[in-house]
Amino acid sequence: MVETVHATFQVYRFTPGVDSSPRYVSYEFDLPPHTPVLSALLKIRQEIDPTLAMRYSCRSSICGSCAMVINSKSRLACQTQIGPELARHGRIVIDPMRNQPVARDLIVDQKPFWHDYERIDPHLIADPAHPMPEGQPNPMTPEQVDRFYETPRCIACGACYSACPAKEADPEFPGPMALAKLYRFVVDPRDGATRERLLKIQPGGLWTCLRCHLCTAACPKDVRPSERIRDLKELAIAAQGVTEAGSRHAVAFKENIYERGLLNEGKLARQTLGLAGTAAQLPQAMRILRKKPELLKSPPKIEGLAEVRKIYEMLEDEERSG
Amino acid sequence: MRRHDVVVVGAGLAGQRAALAAAQAGRDVAIVSKLHPLRSHSGAAQGGINAAVGAEDSVDTHIYDTVKGSDYLGDQDAIEFFCREAGSIVVEMEHFGTIFSRGADGSLARRAFGGAGFPRTIYAADRTGLALLQAIYEHLGTETITVYEEWDLVQLIVRDGRAQGIVAFDRKHGTFEEIAARAIVIATGPAGRVYSRTTNAHSCTGDGLAIAYRAGAWLKDMEFVQFHPTALLESGILITEGARGEGGILKNVNGDRFMTKYAPHVMDLASRDVVSRAITTEIAEGRGFPGEYVHLELMHLGKEKIESRLQEICDFSRNFAGVDPVNEPIPVRPGQHYMMGGISTNIRGETSIAGLYSAGEAACVSIHGANRLGGNSLLETLVFGKQAGIAAAEYALTAALPSITADDLSAAERPVRAMQAKKDGVEPLALRSEIQSVMDRWVGIYRNPADLGKAWDALADLRRRSSELRIIDQTSSYSVNLGEALETQHILDLAEVIVAGAIARTESRGAHARVDFPKRDDANWMKHTIAAFRPEGPQLSYAPVAYTRWDPKERVY
Ligand SMILES: Cc1cc2nc3c(=O)[nH]c(=O)nc-3n(C[C@H](O)[C@H](O)[C@H](O)COP(=O)(O)OP(=O)(O)OC[C@H]3O[C@@H](n4cnc5c(N)ncnc54)[C@H](O)[C@@H]3O)c2cc1C
Ligand code: FES
Numbered sequence: 001m002v003e004t005v006h007a008t009f010q011v012y013r014f015t016p017g018v019d020s021s022p023r024y025v026s027y028e029f030d031l032p033p034h035t036p037v038l039s040a041l042l043k044i045r046q047e048i049d050p051t052l053a054m055r056y057s058c059r060s061s062i063c064g065s066c067a068m069v070i071n072s073k074s075r076l077a078c079q080t081q082i083g084p085e086l087a088r089h090g091r092i093v094i095d096p097m098r099n100q101p102v103a104r105d106l107i108v109d110q111k112p113f114w115h116d117y118e119r120i121d122p123h124l125i126a127d128p129a130h131p132m133p134e135g136q137p138n139p140m141t142p143e144q145v146d147r148f149y150e151t152p153r154c155i156a157c158g159a160c161y162s163a164c165p166a167k168e169a170d171p172e173f174p175g176p177m178a179l180a181k182l183y184r185f186v187v188d189p190r191d192g193a194t195r196e197r198l199l200k201i202q203p204g205g206l207w208t209c210l211r212c213h214l215c216t217a218a219c220p221k222d223v224r225p226s227e228r229i230r231d232l233k234e235l236a237i238a239a240q241g242v243t244e245a246g247s248r249h250a251v252a253f254k255e256n257i258y259e260r261g262l263l264n265e266g267k268l269a270r271q272t273l274g275l276a277g278t279a280a281q282l283p284q285a286m287r288i289l290r291k292k293p294e295l296l297k298s299p300p301k302i303e304g305l306a307e308v309r310k311i312y313e314m315l316e317d318e319e320r321s322g
Numbered sequence: 323m324r325r326h327d328v329v330v331v332g333a334g335l336a337g338q339r340a341a342l343a344a345a346q347a348g349r350d351v352a353i354v355s356k357l358h359p360l361r362s363h364s365g366a367a368q369g370g371i372n373a374a375v376g377a378e379d380s381v382d383t384h385i386y387d388t389v390k391g392s393d394y395l396g397d398q399d400a401i402e403f404f405c406r407e408a409g410s411i412v413v414e415m416e417h418f419g420t421i422f423s424r425g426a427d428g429s430l431a432r433r434a435f436g437g438a439g440f441p442r443t444i445y446a447a448d449r450t451g452l453a454l455l456q457a458i459y460e461h462l463g464t465e466t467i468t469v470y471e472e473w474d475l476v477q478l479i480v481r482d483g484r485a486q487g488i489v490a491f492d493r494k495h496g497t498f499e500e501i502a503a504r505a506i507v508i509a510t511g512p513a514g515r516v517y518s519r520t521t522n523a524h525s526c527t528g529d530g531l532a533i534a535y536r537a538g539a540w541l542k543d544m545e546f547v548q549f550h551p552t553a554l555l556e557s558g559i560l561i562t563e564g565a566r567g568e569g570g571i572l573k574n575v576n577g578d579r580f581m582t583k584y585a586p587h588v589m590d591l592a593s594r595d596v597v598s599r600a601i602t603t604e605i606a607e608g609r610g611f612p613g614e615y616v617h618l619e620l621m622h623l624g625k626e627k628i629e630s631r632l633q634e635i636c637d638f639s640r641n642f643a644g645v646d647p648v649n650e651p652i653p654v655r656p657g658q659h660y661m662m663g664g665i666s667t668n669i670r671g672e673t674s675i676a677g678l679y680s681a682g683e684a685a686c687v688s689i690h691g692a693n694r695l696g697g698n699s700l701l702e703t704l705v706f707g708k709q710a711g712i713a714a715a716e717y718a719l720t721a722a723l724p725s726i727t728a729d730d731l732s733a734a735e736r737p738v739r740a741m742q743a744k745k746d747g748v749e750p751l752a753l754r755s756e757i758q759s760v761m762d763r764w765v766g767i768y769r770n771p772a773d774l775g776k777a778w779d780a781l782a783d784l785r786r787r788s789s790e791l792r793i794i795d796q797t798s799s800y801s802v803n804l805g806e807a808l809e810t811q812h813i814l815d816l817a818e819v820i821v822a823g824a825i826a827r828t829e830s831r832g833a834h835a836r837v838d839f840p841k842r843d844d845a846n847w848m849k850h851t852i853a854a855f856r857p858e859g860p861q862l863s864y865a866p867v868a869y870t871r872w873d874p875k876e877r878v879y
Contacts, residue, residue: 034644
């Protein structure tokens, strides 16, 4: 006999235009601990309430239909087993994905997500200088294939988009999925628009990323969007030089630490925003300074500065040797 | 009213390739799909796509392997065309951006697949379907095409001997809508959910087949259903041959390695049908585990090999069966995998109705005959998707304006609204489960007249009860319940056609194994089954198989 556990589900229910506000409905079952959350939801639909609205299809983590928020984490229902969730949280609370409006119950309107995807021109752009070989595949080495990392595994489920605080704060930010997709085209040896892509994405595109890595934690396919965004930042600096506020900030940050081993916030702002830009931030700066006057002083050089610099040298060596 | 030159229903590989071809021909094209295109089941294909591109391989051997694999029921002219197109269609997909795996010299990497004379299966790691689906979707984005996303085809409008348009259900708004079309392509994909034990997604309910059948199109060879020997217990998720290729072995409840008995030389690596039948026999004779399954053991391969070479299988077993293949056997049993049959077409995708085309797993050209070879169906979606798109575009160029009326819409909507108005009745999911268990139990790998008769009677009973189908969900937006009611009706239609064909065909060929007629019977049965809809049940007739160069031989591997 398979052992079972007692499982309590609290499922978000809401039909905009019909219900005045969302509510949670509880369902309880005894189920084997390896039961996927999706199977439990289907059991609810089949045995208790067929009006529960949700998307699902493949039940094997490949179609990207069933992303939702399970105990506060954005993930696939078909890939999440109830046992570990119950062990950690005692119950399973299910909400629709975030950063996208709720259409009904666990179904969100994915228009914003697809719109952001479209913004990165998600298709190969031919390189007039290198036409595709007639009747033959383009040669591509296994090493070139490796450069895509896991980005081709993306199933466009939207879990990363749902988990992204930068997306929440700044609607202009395209979100992790679109940027991972952009990376996939930027490193494609068949694509002729690498530079244009990088220039186009820079304003408001790349540098809003907070490097919180929540997208990478949420991704069910190990695409690691935040790491690819980091790669894009480096490629963008290489393509355009340090002209964007975001890229200037990154470089200034690096120089600051090299100099003293600590951040010099004032200098960082000047380097990032320029003198005029820094002046625009003065009122806010004054407020901060009233609370933390010590910020006005240049930070002292830290004790282990020699070691910090050694890290830089090692990283540069590593970069040179590829 | 909405009107387009070409309406493609279904947005998997076949539908998108058809839409691309029609758009490139200059037509105004629309896609109607119940799923977002990238969520189509084509994305689940792992293994690869066949094309004889290697220096040591030849198109002729690909043709021969396919003819033989089909157990001589495939149309040889169609197979020749199909294999000749393979190289260019794969190169085209590479140019669209597919990220294929590569050999050290930069060429397309190839792997060996069952039933093939050479390693000719081109792949993209363990996600070939996803790689192709992404590339075609990206490329299609450069054309101007209207996409009706999350719209379910509900009815085809056929009048004056030609297709005139469709009625669809818009899931988001909960409304029925009509679209007039000069030409229509049905590419709605698999019908695996006629069974519950299937490797197919929940959405694979054969909608397009059933709807075209009701509209008067012929279905071909529906009794040929391919089972995969190793589907994961409960979920039915596919555990690829790779597991046995790496040295995995099958064991019954007594711990015996039973394949030594059925295929003493190749054992666990025997062809799909042989292994499926062996497992079924073990279970039927009481040597399966309680709950009807056998064990697939990998433990002896060691943790390192299992985790590096069989990563996908590890993930599936851990996530979906709660079993760690490093320490425990994987519970498996055969599951429905592929429908060789479908809407009857020729190589241009033309059906028995003017203006109606079909391609992909929904169609039957026939190139798979009685048994499909791995790697040939992804190829089929692209080769014949393209042909159907071209032919539909040509037809649309000269076809008269389609005529549809308000009555067409209400005729499609009325019965559904009536199901919604019922105060009590049968739940769609409950009826669906019953249909599926009839098929699982009596219309599986081995077929005998007694079981097929039981299935026929049970389906007749379920047919009566289907008039009591009831949709509880009254909300207009995203009534999943309503979609399930429609799908349940489609499954019932198709189950009847499968059983009727299986009862009539008194021979064993490819995937159709009749216990009472264990041999292939070329004198009487070298012919395609054709099913036409009649209110009282499917009407069967037969059509000849096309030969060119290959005389039927016994199929031994
Ligand atoms: C697990 C698995 C592994 C496989 N591996 C391989 C492999 O390695 N190699 C190989 O060659 N083959 C493989 N196959 C088979 C192959 O993947 C399929 O035959 C093929 O992808 C089907 O493509 P399609 O375009 O016909 O259908 P699908 O990709 O399933 O697309 C069907 C489309 O129709 C739409 N649709 C369905 N019903 C409706 C409706 N009522 N209204 C509107 N739209 C509708 C859906 O939304 C979807 O967009 C595999 C199959 C499975 C299940
Ligand atoms: S159902 Fe397809 S990803 Fe979960």
